Every structure is written in C-alpha cells, then in structure tokens.
Amino acid sequence: MEKTFYLEYLEIIRDFKNYLEKRMGRKPSANNKALLLEKFYEEIKNCQKCSLYRTRTNLVFGEGNPEAILMFVGEAPGKEEDLQGRPFVGAAGKLLRETIKNLGIPEDKFYIANILKCRPPGNRNPRPEEIARCLPYLKKQIQIINPKIICTLGKFSTQNLLNTTRGITYLRGQKFTLPNNTILLPTLHPAACIYKPYWREQFIMDLKMVKEEIDKITKT
Numbered sequence: 001m002e003k004t005f006y007l008e009y010l011e012i013i014r015d016f017k018n019y020l021e022k023r024m025g026r027k028p029s030a031n032n033k034a035l036l037l038e039k040f041y042e043e044i045k046n047c048q049k050c051s052l053y054r055t056r057t058n059l060v061f062g063e064g065n066p067e068a069i070l071m072f073v074g075e076a077p078g079k080e081e082d083l084q085g086r087p088f089v090g091a092a093g094k095l096l097r098e099t100i101k102n103l104g105i106p107e108d109k110f111y112i113a114n115i116l117k118c119r120p121p122g123n124r125n126p127r128p129e130e131i132a133r134c135l136p137y138l139k140k141q142i143q144i145i146n147p148k149i150i151c152t153l154g155k156f157s158t159q160n161l162l163n164t165t166r167g168i169t170y171l172r173g174q175k176f177t178l179p180n181n182t183i184l185l186p187t188l189h190p191a192a193c194i195y196k197p198y199w200r201e202q203f204i205m206d207l208k209m210v211k212e213e214i215d216k217i218t219k220t
C-alpha cells in the first residue's frame with residue numbers, strides 16, 4: 001500500500017475511534033503523535049528550502065519516542081548521521097547516548113532531533129539563513145511531541161530556542177522555563193566534550209540535572 005494512503009487510512013481510523021469514544025461519553029484518546037510525526041516527515045522529506053539539499057544523502061528528521069517527556073535538540077547531522085539518516089549516531093552521539101544510559105535515562109523517555117535537518121558540508125556551522133528555513137520544522141516537532149523538558153545541545157539550538165545571543169558557556173547548567181511551562185536545560189554540544197575532560201564533566205553535570213527533572217516529573 002502506498003505510504004501516504006496508509007497514513008490517511010490510519011488517520012481516518014483514529015478520527016472514527018475518537019468519534020465513538022466521544023459518543024460513549026469517554027474522553028477522546030490523545031492525538032496520535034507518532035502518526036502526526038510520520039505525516040510531517042512525509043511532508044518535508046524532500047525539502048529544498050535551502051541549498052543543503054544538494055549535498056545531503058538523507059534528511060535527518062529525528063527519532064525516539066513521540067510520546068516522550070524529554071527532547072534533546074542538537075545542531076545538525078554530521079557525516080555518519082547524513083549517511084544513516086539518524087541523529088547522533090557518530091562520535092558525538094556515542095558520548096551523548098552513553099551518558100544518557102549511564103545516568104539511567106531509558107530510551108523510551110526521549111526523542112532526539114536537530115535544528116538543521118541536513119548536513120552542512122564539512123560539518124561547518126549552520127548559517128543564519130539555513131536556521132531560519134529549518135527552525136519551523138523543529139518547532140513543529142516540538143509542538144507535536146510537547147515534551148515537558150527540552151535539553152539543548154550546544155550554542156545553536158540553545159540560542160535559537162531561547163531567543164538569545166548569550167554564549168553557551170554562560171547559559172549551560174541553568175534552568176529556563178518557556179512560556180508554555182516547558183523546562184529548557186541547555187548544555188554543551190557533546191562533540192565539543194569529546195577531547196575536553198573539563199567540558200565533559202560539565203556536560204555530565206548538566207545531564208544529571210535533566211535526570212533530576214525527569215524524576216521530579218515522573219514521581220509527582
């Protein structure tokens with residue numbers, strides 16, 4: 001069956017289920033976030049809004065639990081991510097995923113995405129015009145997932161989600177509350193922490209804060 005048709009089919013079933021539940025006096029089920037994300041991916045997978053589409057192998061949409069209470073937001077896919085179409089699967093991803101695991105944050109508690117969906121050639125920094133085109137995609141993912149905690153990794157995701165130009169070494173380790181009450185905890189980008197033990201310590205401390213916030217939420 002063609003994928004878009006299949007998604008429409010699932011959506012009709014979901015709407016019908018919600019209709020029946022309403023008629024029976026039950027609260028309609030929560031929106032199916034997985035389906036909404038899947039549909040959104042279909043919408044943007046051939047994006048050509050900036051020149052990065054010319055050099056990408058894959059658009060890296062994001063992955064994880066669509067119902068997660070925690071969302072990690074990185075910068076942009078690197079070489080390995082571009083090849084595999086998955087976020088944080090290279091060296092920085094190894095550090096991130098190992099740290100998360102060591103702190104006891106289970107895989108089903110988070111979703112990972114980036115501010116840019118396509119790899120900048122040679123892993124150069126994202127350009128303002130690329131961020132301007134791609135940021136609405138991230139915002140839509142955040143809107144669908146509606147996480148209680150966002151952990152931004154590095155300067156670009158932090159500054160853009162907080163709408164500030166302050167440096168990441170100043171912002172990291174602090175707790176921010178967004179207007180919709182989502183908690184935002186910035187940390188350093190894991191790629192910067194690979195060869196810098198002092199930064200790595202700070203990165204681990206910041207992720208401990210993330211774990212504490214999850215514990216607070218899940219124990220109340």
Ligand code: URA
Binds near residue numbers: 074077090093191
């Ligand atoms: N760095 C990022 O910011 N994102 C990735 O997906 C990989 C490396």
